[in-house]
Amino acid sequence: MATVQQLLASPGATGSPGSTSGSPKVIKMEIERASQSPSLHNGNAFGGGTPQTGDHRVVVIVYGQGQDLIVSVFAEVLGKPYKMRDSFKDVGHEERGHVVGILAADAKSDVEFRNSENVVAINAHCTGLGMPPDLHLSAHCDYEFLYTESPFFRRDLARFTSFVLGQISHHKELMEKPRTYFISTTFPDVRAALPNIDILTVGADAVEIRVDLLREPLADGSFSQVPSLAYVGEQVMLLRQRTELPLIFTTRCTRENGRFPMDDPELYYKYLYRAIQWGVEYIDVELWLPEHMRQKLYENRGSSRIMSAFHDFTGNFRWPSSYAYDVFRRSSQYADIVKMIAIINEHNENFELEYFRSKVRSEHPEAPPLSAVNMGETGQFSRTLNKVFTPVTHPLLPIIAAPGQMSTAEINAALSLLGQLPKKNIYGISSVASRSATPLAPFYEKCLNELGLPHHFAIVERHPGNPGSIEPFCNQKGFGGAYLDPGFSHHSLIKASPFFSSLNNGSGPSLTEAARVIGIFDTIVVQSASSSTSNSSPPSVPSSPHRRAHDGHGPVYHHSALPPNTTLILDNASWKGIMSALTRDLAPSAYAGRSAVVLASTSDDAAAVFYAMKALRIAKIYTIGFRTPSSLARNAPPIEQFISLESLQRARSVADETAPFVIVSALGPDKSHLVGMMIRAFGAVGGHVSNTKKVFLNLADEATWNKSDPGTVAEKSGFTAYGAADVAAFTTVESLRLLIGQNVPYSFVRLASGRSLF
Numbered sequence: 002m003a004t005v006q007q008l009l010a011s012p013g014a015t016g017s018p019g020s021t022s023g024s025p026k027v028i029k030m031e032i033e034r035a036s037q038s039p040s041l042h043n044g045n046a047f048g049g050g051t052p053q054t055g056d057h058r059v060v061v062i063v064y065g066q067g068q069d070l071i072v073s074v075f076a077e078v079l080g081k082p083y084k085m086r087d088s089f090k091d092v093g094h095e096e097r098g099h100v101v102g103i104l105a106a107d108a109k110s111d112v113e114f115r116n117s118e119n120v121v122a123i124n125a126h127c128t129g130l131g132m133p134p135d136l137h138l139s140a141h142c143d144y145e146f147l148y149t150e151s152p153f154f155r156r157d158l159a160r161f162t163s164f165v166l167g168q169i170s171h172h173k174e175l176m177e178k179p180r181t182y183f184i185s186t187t188f189p190d191v192r193a194a195l196p197n198i199d200i201l202t203v204g205a206d207a208v209e210i211r212v213d214l215l216r217e218p219l220a221d222g223s224f225s226q227v228p229s230l231a232y233v234g235e236q237v238m239l240l241r242q243r244t245e246l247p248l249i250f251t252t253r254c255t256r257e258n259g260r261f262p263m264d265d266p267e268l269y270y271k272y273l274y275r276a277i278q279w280g281v282e283y284i285d286v287e288l289w290l291p292e293h294m295r296q297k298l299y300e301n302r303g304s305s306r307i308m309s310a311f312h313d314f315t316g317n318f319r320w321p322s323s324y325a326y327d328v329f330r331r332s333s334q335y336a337d338i339v340k341m342i343a344i345i346n347e348h349n350e351n352f353e354l355e356y357f358r359s360k361v362r363s364e365h366p367e368a369p370p371l372s373a374v375n376m377g378e379t380g381q382f383s384r385t386l387n388k389v390f391t392p393v394t395h396p397l398l399p400i401i402a403a404p405g406q407m408s409t410a411e412i413n414a415a416l417s418l419l420g421q422l423p424k425k426n427i428y429g430i431s432s433v434a435s436r437s438a439t440p441l442a443p444f445y446e447k448c449l450n451e452l453g454l455p456h457h458f459a460i461v462e463r464h465p466g467n468p469g470s471i472e473p474f475c476n477q478k479g480f481g482g483a484y485l486d487p488g489f490s491h492h493s494l495i496k497a498s499p500f501f502s503s504l505n506n507g508s509g510p511s512l513t514e515a516a517r518v519i520g521i522f523d524t525i526v527v528q529s530a531s532s533s534t535s536n537s538s539p540p541s542v543p544s545s546p547h548r549r550a551h552d553g554h555g556p557v558y559h560h561s562a563l564p565p566n567t568t569l570i571l572d573n574a575s576w577k578g579i580m581s582a583l584t585r586d587l588a589p590s591a592y593a594g595r596s597a598v599v600l601a602s603t604s605d606d607a608a609a610v611f612y613a614m615k616a617l618r619i620a621k622i623y624t625i626g627f628r629t630p631s632s633l634a635r636n637a638p639p640i641e642q643f644i645s646l647e648s649l650q651r652a653r654s655v656a657d658e659t660a661p662f663v664i665v666s667a668l669g670p671d672k673s674h675l676v677g678m679m680i681r682a683f684g685a686v687g688g689h690v691s692n693t694k695k696v697f698l699n700l701a702d703e704a705t706w707n708k709s710d711p712g713t714v715a716e717k718s719g720f721t722a723y724g725a726a727d728v729a730a731f732t733t734v735e736s737l738r739l740l741i742g743q744n745v746p747y748s749f750v751r752l753a754s755g756r757s758l759f
């Protein structure tokens with residue numbers, strides 16, 4: 002314990018984030034410059050995609066014979082204890098706060114009579130045992146989770162659970178993005194896609210499974226006309242186990258270039274409703290289906306979102322027609338996204354579509370977002386202009402899903418040719434001391450190539466003692482943004498850089514809420530002011546001393562090389578990387594109301610952790626190794642510093658679910674004994690929610706640790722351990738989204754950095 006006291010006696014230097022010189026601004030996401038403007042979340046929320054409390058009902062897991070273990074996994078993922086019961090009638094209000102398991106054979110007797118206000122029922126079915134799920138249970142449970150025992154994908158279970166229970170939803174975040182794409186897979190069997198799924202999905206925000214194109218082999222060597230629900234369920238499961246992207250479930254009818262027969266609309270309902278039960282994020286519902294059916298699907302969509310779909314292959318469709326407006330109106334009634342797709346005859350009709358798009362947007366601002374493209378070669382131009390869920394293909398797919406479909410790289414190349422995607426210089430700014438072992442430059446180049454983006458990427462170094470040394474990279478016409486590894490205080494940047502402090506008419510660069518609260522920025526995003534509601538005058542206009550809100554210190558800056566109407570926004574991507582790593586195998590509710598121990602030698606190293614903890618609703622943070630400045634503490638969960646052995650013992654003796662559950666350490670190998678001590682102190686006690694493994698996250702660079710790697714020590718003490726590489730990969734996903742506006746899946750980042758996930 003001497004080490005604890007020694008460390009506590011000499012608290013490390015604290016950064017002093019606090020009030021900012023630039024007030025956060027709300028940034029409107031309508032953009033002109035194609036995909037280059039990022040989506041940023043300002044204001045006091047954490048932004049789209051952050052955890053919600055979700056469904057409060059008792060979660061009942063219906064499990065198969067010999068599969069009782071799955072109940073404890075659900076409970077662990079949700080951070081709850083569990084009980085076994087014999088029937089739904091035994092589940093009362095006393096079971097609140099628990100996960101309850103009921104054997105499938107028992108659940109059948111009263112599943113449809115359960116009290117739905119108190120209970121949410123999930124039918125968990127293991128597909129590897131040779132039997133399809135029980136039809137009665139499938140039909141009557143709220144949701145159905147299909148899984149394989151070996152390999153078992155815990156991440157898939159965490160994702161399914163978080164989604165169906167409303168704790169995580171990506172829809173809002175996706176709709177805030179300037180451009181979204183989905184890849185239409187056209188495989189007869191998704192197994193063929195799995196080896197390439199990482200590369201196939203670079204640039205995609207969602208993956209469409211074309212259920213009508215699946216071909217289920219039959220015993221006689223032929224294929225069933227409509228793949229069975231059991232086959233489709235397994236295909237959805239296999240795909241979801243391998244991609245973290247939201248899925249789109251499509252049963253395209255024969256009249257609209259698909260293979261699903263149209264003589265029985267009830268069949269569509271059956272498949273589409275089952276997809277909702279499987280927790281598929283987007284359900285494609287064709288407009289020709291009877292209205293009562295579309296309404297019912299919309300009203301019972303749970304966490305899923307409905308994408309209304311309309312295709313016209315007649316060649317007679319006209320965008321400037323009352324029919325087109327009527328299609329939009331009817332689609333909007335029961336949709337979260339309206340999709341309208343038509344064959345056109347002349348290039349001019351692409352402009353008619355653009356007029357239609359802008360008209361419905363201005364006349365019906367409350368209507369769902371419109372995804373609209375034209376088919377065929379003539380219609381390709383419209384595929385470059387559509388911004389909401391543009392369907393894309395990939396050279397590795399067996400066939401294109403519709404005439405004229407383009408890949409993301411082709412769309413970007415076209416935008417680039419049209420001058421809509423000017424070449425930019427994007428930087429990775431490291432300090433010499435921190436130069437990362439990961440070869441990020443080749444990785445970024447790989448992504449830019451794969452996406453057909455014209456940008457140039459370079460890793461550059463800043464002087465560690467001089468934050469202003471980043472100025473020359475940013476103050477240039479072609480500056481396209483940068484990530485910084487490590488990030489640093491925006492106060493120190495503004496103090497040291499006349500260029501940055503002169504921005505926004507002298508009030509400094511814009512800050513996102515995360516960067517403001519955390520005090521550290523690690524990403525610089527470039528946004529043209531045409532896309533912003535900001536009232537500030539363009540930073541490129543040299544400010545005269547008497548016009549500026551300049552504080553009189555330092556020189557007045559007259560030499561901005563940024564193009565007119567450009568805003569630089571400082572953001573923090575690391576906190577999202579931390580949150581994503583912590584929720585990879587656990588639902589957010591596993592953290593809510595619990596406490597954490599954070600070890601660091603400066604508050605700067607802990608600031609992003611605090612922000613992630615707040616988003617996860619952690620109730621209390623114990624700190625060791627640093628003092629938390631009040632500006633940081635104000636925006637964090639309640640903090641208690643371990644100042645003595647007694648305070649440590651007090652935390653160890655907490656006997657309920659508020660006992661420390663997660664340890665995050667940013668300490669390097671020189672403090673390994675202290676990290677080890679904390680792991681042992683909290684690993685051995687406090688397991689009162691006994692089925693739940695605690696979490697250890699090591700933020701210090703793994704490469705610097707030798708065999709005493711604390712992750713290994715933590716695993717031996719019963720923790721689930723995550724390392725800096727996990728956080729770095731998730732942070733890279735976020736940085737890419739911010740800098741180039743496109744989604745590069747986590748699995749691709751891990752793969753490209755030399756470690757496959759599977």
Ligand SMILES: O=C1C[C@@](O)(C(=O)O)C[C@@H](O)[C@@H]1O
Pocket residue numbers: 185209211251253285310312340342374376392393402403404406
């Ligand atoms: O609705 C659409 C759009 C699409 O038809 C296209 O035109 O790219 C391709 C389909 O797979 C998808 O379901």
